[in-house]
Amino acid sequence: MNLDARTLFFSLMVNVLLMSIALSFNVRWRSRSGIRAWNASLMIQALSWALLIAAYRVLPREMATLGVAGLTGAMSFVYVAAKTYLREPLVKPWLWGVPLVTTAVHWLVFSNYQARIAVTNAALALQIGWIAWVLVRPRARPQTDGRWRWLAATALMMSGVMVTGRFFLVTFSPEAYPSFEAGHWINTLGLVLTNADLTLGTLAFLLAHRDEAERELQLLATTDGLTGVMNRRQWMASAEVHVRLAERHVQPVTVMMFDIDHFKQLNDTRGHAAGDAALVRFAQALQGAVRQPDLVGRYGGEEFCVLLPQSDAVAAKAIDRRLREALARDAAPAQGLLITCTVGVAEWRPGARLDDLLAAADAALYRGKAAGRDRLEVGDISFGADRTPPTTG
Template structure:
């Protein structure tokens, strides 16, 4: 089988990667400023630099150029994993951790006679790249984000192909050696360059599409949320509450609407300042998120007034949930040194045949009674007691 010139192929891959990097940075990163897009740019830069370093293979600088190229390839694979981890906000590691695998590959190559051995350290590089890309693909496949699922899986599948290919390189290299026909024809420099060119460019454009999908979803999320607390805003709450109500009717389960209001909130603002008041509002939102289920709705109607919709709950169940929210709010306030503020709730059961606007009025009336009876309590409206 005729073989393409390795130097020309590496030069071609380097040019393609640099061109892709420039386009990806100029078009995607500058418009989104996404962290994972930035890390992907750094990964492309590292792989392109590694490819250029490999141009020293067979020359007087081979002893340091090849180990450097291997280390940069390992760095690129690590950065791809880091980029994937940012998609669902996984914890960051100290920056120095990114150098661990590249340093190990570099030392392995330097200790493997790099001046005379063109494949010095390949036994460490191939499995490192395979494992890191497999981890990145697994993260992409299992990330908690629900949008852009097809694009995520396409990018993940591309990564798995790269991982399996490098695993094949490692197995063939160890079993038959770098001079075997099997290795040269299937996993040598020329074939690897062709495979990596198509896969990296394809993955990059998939990442571009994914970036815009994610940006659009983030904009929708922000449009649906209260800017301070992150809870649903009034419009979005009302839209989703109607959907939740219909779902509860279809499943024939009870549903409770609750209005909540922070007691003496104006005094908190006047005494401690608006920043302290904002911290109390955020603390209440945290208490709600820690208490309610994912199927329930919590929204901010404005100021210190909030509304909750609890599906599959009776008024007694909802009362216990509200009391738990008040308890958690006190814990949050004490642990964060916030001003002390209590919360009053008005509950009403949600029937099938009453306009939602009327239910809001009745829940608000129950809340007014909770205030009149001394605050820091839960009052069930007339419908909840029938």
């Protein structure tokens, strides 16, 4: 079968355009979704191939240079897509530098066919190799699924091999590659593989898009949407694990329950927007006051809970002190009022369950509110009549 390079270029353009249109209609876009960058890459590539084909008939220098600018710019959008899904910052020189330099050099050396083709393919090979390395390097985020990264890198590396092949072909055997429509097997195979690579790349970034959506759903299921801390359900499940570990290893664990003072009055006098802002500020201050292993959750309304693994009431009092300092230092100027809280603390003792800890902390909290609020009270666990603490000795 004789494959015509011009036909392959045209089919490549149509294939890329159709994939871009299909993505536009079938993917739910989000502001930071990498699939948007990938789709932009497909659109720009389709336009670039059209410009390169048209360059043989009208404004060859202008059309060809714009086409090369588009191809290198499209690779920059692939880089943006990869970095977005890896949740890593962009390196700006890789984003803008290669397309700008390649476009300028292509324009300047346009009259030298061998030089301009060599420059274009060298730039594309550099971009493709760098993006493939970014995807599979050892320090790529471990929490990202490796399947889409390796699939995308494989597609890139296949394309990169053929781009490099064209570079060496035009550099060392220019008579065999007199135009980008030449029927040399490297050029023909490269066009066939590019079609396949774009399909693989689309599949890879759709997988990345799906993984990102699953992470967001998991976050929504476990996180309080307003404050960003654990929601009650997730906090209870995580705290239960720590209480069981404390029981198994006979290690201390402490629960703190926080209630923002006069929160209803704040809502009534300054509105719910001010109340929401106070909740966010309080949660931020609380997260800054606790230690790395401590569990912070919104228990309900203006109540928050913290579980302190392997810690007693002394550690709880230290967190309480840091929290009050942070509220006075940071939250008060931002809100225009001093946010205070009442805190109930309960230490685990053998035989206690999470419900016992919460009940003891809640009772201590209400004692603090009855005593005037803005204070910390330590409670004591009392077992019901149907349960007795285990005996030792």
